[in-house]
Amino acid sequence: MLSQKCNRCTKIIDPGDLFYRLTIKVFAEFDGIINIKSAKINLKEEIEKAKSYPEDLIEEEVYKEFDFVLCPRCKEIYCANPLYLPLG
Numbered sequence: 161m162l163s164q165k166c167n168r169c170t171k172i173i174d175p176g177d178l179f180y181r182l183t184i185k186v187f188a189e190f191d192g193i194i195n196i197k198s199a200k201i202n203l204k205e206e207i208e209k210a211k212s213y214p215e216d217l218i219e220e221e222v223y224k225e226f227d228f229v230l231c232p233r234c235k236e237i238y239c240a241n242p243l244y245l246p247l248g
């Protein structure tokens with residue numbers, strides 16, 4: 161197996177070294193509630209708009225997946241603050 165690099169710090173991960181795979185899936189969630197009162201949506205207009213978007217763009221809006229390789233140090237750093245929140 162070829163050595164690979166940590167996607168965060170670019171450290172070389174040699175064959176047999178411990179490393180981590182980070183997969184992030186971001187997808188649109190829907191709670192089933194359509195708020196008609198607050199939604200000033202012209203459905204016909206929205207459908208027409210959606211039709212004019214390229215399909216892969218719409219897909220990206222609904223689902224996005226990231227796949228990274230991390231060295232143990234970067235895994236620790238990532239897990240300590242996965243949402244990159246300000247440290248208080």
Ligand SMILES: [Zn+2]
Nearest residue numbers: 166169231234
């Ligand atoms: Zn790293």
